[in-house]
Amino acid sequence: MKTGQTLPKITFQTRVRDESIEGPNPFRWEAKTTDDYFAGKRVVLFSLPGAFTPTCSTYQLPGFENGFADFAALGVDEIYCMSVNDAFVMNKWAEAQGLKNVKVIPDGSGEFTRRMGMLVRKDNLGFGLRSWRYAAIVNDGKIEAWFEEPGLCDNHGEDPYGISSPETVLDWLREDAKGQAA
Template structure:
């Protein structure tokens, strides 16, 4: 669905590899903001309930990684995966899955997720506060297209997945491309 909502300003506390540190954990803290991630770029952002969880680890993140080059062909500069997990967990998850193309964003405190209206309780699963599953095409910090799983609810018994899948987003982008090409047909 088309939306023209500016994403909220938030600072994310990330860990980045720094070989000058040495030792078994050569990472340093780096604060990145929504402006760093979204200004002047057209990106896909997808958010999910948690690193190392079944659907997120076996389907959602791996599929976005596999289809990354297809997103690039559709004019997407980057693909971001956001979760209400800290930087240590997000880095370990990315390493465990061999993620190289999708960038992982840790929303450890859930501030971005809350400001997006997507923070939900998952106490029924022992998770605490987490993100509802959604995705967006964001163009220069403004949501261009929104893909939200149905049933947004605290302590939801199900974990819907489909609307925010990379396959669905790609199909939407391709349809938009075809519609734009048709409306700009030959002179």
């Protein structure tokens, strides 16, 4: 569906550690653009409804984190996890998950997600606007492969998970590598 599409140009508001700042919160704001994350790289981007939620924290994020070496062996430079959460939440979630490989991208206002056509209402869970679960292989800012969970709609009664799983994305990369070698 979105294969071949170029990612929207967005500026994300992130928080980065800065040792020159004293005190208990040594972080500063840093604006990062779509190009900062995606230009000149082949990456896996996966987006999910919320940090600290069960499926995201138990399966999807740990699967990408633990499988990073397999992704890298198939030509992936980075793996990014995005959610419609602010930088404070995303950084705390990354810390709580002990991330070493996957990098988080806060889409606090949901602007990137909206422009991707993946912003949905999750008022039925008290979440408000969030991302529908999906994954993509992005090569230099252009979508190479797209993995969207079925049933995209507002206030979906379930949280489908499988098509955007690390295993599915890795299987696609393996098949693609075989095709490239042939």
